[in-house]
Amino acid sequence: MKKILFSIFAILFAVNVRAESLINDTEVEAVLGELVTPLAAAADISPNRMHIYLVDNDSFNAFVIGGEDIYIYTGLLKRVTTPNALRAVIAHELGHTLGGHMAQMSAQIESEMRRAMIIQALGIGLMVLGGNPSLGAGVMAGATGVAKQSMMSFSRDEERIADDLGFNLMVEAGYNPNGFVEIFTQMNEMTSPLESRVNKNSINHPVTAERLKNVREKLLNQNIKNKKFPEDDAKIIEKYNLVRAKLVGYLDDFTRVKTLYPYSNKSDEAIYARAIANMRGGNLSGAVTGTKTLISRQPKNPYFYELLGDIEYQYGHYDNSVAAYEHAINLRKNSPQIETALALVLSERGTDNDRARAIELCRHTILLDPKPLAYWVLARAFGDGDGRADWAMAEFYTLQKQPQKAKEYARRAKTRLPHDEPEYIKSDDILKQE
Numbered sequence: 001m002k003k004i005l006f007s008i009f010a011i012l013f014a015v016n017v018r019a020e021s022l023i024n025d026t027e028v029e030a031v032l033g034e035l036v037t038p039l040a041a042a043a044d045i046s047p048n049r050m051h052i053y054l055v056d057n058d059s060f061n062a063f064v065i066g067g068e069d070i071y072i073y074t075g076l077l078k079r080v081t082t083p084n085a086l087r088a089v090i091a092h093e094l095g096h097t098l099g100g101h102m103a104q105m106s107a108q109i110e111s112e113m114r115r116a117m118i119i120q121a122l123g124i125g126l127m128v129l130g131g132n133p134s135l136g137a138g139v140m141a142g143a144t145g146v147a148k149q150s151m152m153s154f155s156r157d158e159e160r161i162a163d164d165l166g167f168n169l170m171v172e173a174g175y176n177p178n179g180f181v182e183i184f185t186q187m188n189e190m191t192s193p194l195e196s197r198v199n200k201n202s203i204n205h206p207v208t209a210e211r212l213k214n215v216r217e218k219l220l221n222q223n224i225k226n227k228k229f230p231e232d233d234a235k236i237i238e239k240y241n242l243v244r245a246k247l248v249g250y251l252d253d254f255t256r257v258k259t260l261y262p263y264s265n266k267s268d269e270a271i272y273a274r275a276i277a278n279m280r281g282g283n284l285s286g287a288v289t290g291t292k293t294l295i296s297r298q299p300k301n302p303y304f305y306e307l308l309g310d311i312e313y314q315y316g317h318y319d320n321s322v323a324a325y326e327h328a329i330n331l332r333k334n335s336p337q338i339e340t341a342l343a344l345v346l347s348e349r350g351t352d353n354d355r356a357r358a359i360e361l362c363r364h365t366i367l368l369d370p371k372p373l374a375y376w377v378l379a380r381a382f383g384d385g386d387g388r389a390d391w392a393m394a395e396f397y398t399l400q401k402q403p404q405k406a407k408e409y410a411r412r413a414k415t416r417l418p419h420d421e422p423e424y425i426k427s428d429d430i431l432k433q434e
């Protein structure tokens with residue numbers, strides 16, 4: 001009972017803070033990476049330098065900062081219905097990069113964005129369900145820069161150039177540039193009834209009809225007509241649909257979930273969206289039933305086990321939750337968010353073995369992808385009164401850009417730790433930071 005009450009509180013909290021944070025989610029990031037990487041390669045951007053950020057905001061929007069940091073809004077991802085249409089959006093944004101249009105953004109906005117980027121948000125499941133409220137608030141305070149992108153706008157000429165360059169990128173990467181027709185058609189349909197949702201500085205533009213006409217003309221070019229573009233295979237479509245369903249399940253209200261994914265729809269993605277919405281609404285047995293159906297259909301899908309771990313955690317069934325997360329991690333190595341979630345549950349269950357495993361998981365996660373949440377969970381795993389926990393909180397606040405608090409914890413860590421401990425030395429480094 002306590003868990004459920006807490007989760008309701010957490011959901012209310014999440015609704016309040018939802019306006020402009022960034023979301024980390026292994027599944028979403030994996031699918032976006034798969035869609036974006038070939039386009040970035042065609043634009044000569046190395047995958048190591050390129051980063052994709054998911055902005056928790058219902059606008060139909062995407063943009064690129066500094067040429068290599070791609071921001072995609074959940075509102076866009078939820079509404080763009082095919083992987084190839086989403087590729088066209090990304091290709092257009094990379095077209096701005098290739099066209100050198102970034103120069104117009106002020107240095108101040110860019111530094112705001114970079115700050116927001118460092119201060120990463122929670123994983124989606126933990127954010128909505130289990131996250132510590134003060135943690136979320138800190139993340140939010142840092143992420144406001146994301147909203148400032150609305151100051152960024154492009155001229156009509158630049159939009160046209162970005163479309164042209166993006167179109168060529170699609171062709172070069174071997175994808176059907178017809179994705180542009182799909183996305184512009186959809187945007188055209190959206191502008192009337194959903195105008196208020198559409199950010200006027202986003203990829204949408206008053207001249208969508210004209211842009212649609214331009215890409216249609218380009219498609220008539222003989223070189224393009226003679227080219228054979230492979231159809232998207234069923235696998236990427238399935239993965240993409242699951243990602244969209246996941247976002248709807250976590251971020252939209254239950255009425256909307258049922259409208260988009262009615263009970264009559266027995267597809268995997270519909271069951272996924274409803275299972276997540278059931279978990280959020282406290283219908284845990286409904287959530288488990290749906291998730292187990294998904295697991296029986298796709299026993300090798302790590303994210304269904306991740307969801308099962310989330311649900312069992314909500315029930316307070318730590319043993320089942322741990323088993324499900326461990327299974328997910330076995331199916332997909334190097335999943336920072338799943339490892340962090342597992343570490344959180346282990347630190348709550350709290351046997352000596354659990355703590356050691358939680359510490360190991362957090363350390364691994366921090367090596368892969370140092371996020372505030374991993375340090376916060378690490379501090380819990382060390383336990384109150386442990387100087388290393390103070391050090392972990394100092395790192396947490398450093399990442400949250402709260403240097404005063406970071407130093408307070410670092411100072412306390414030093415009083416509690418032997419001078420030759422690595423955490424003592426790291427705490428000392430934090431105190432020396434400007």
Ligand SMILES: [Zn+2]
Nearest residue numbers: 154159162203
């Ligand atoms: Zn544009």
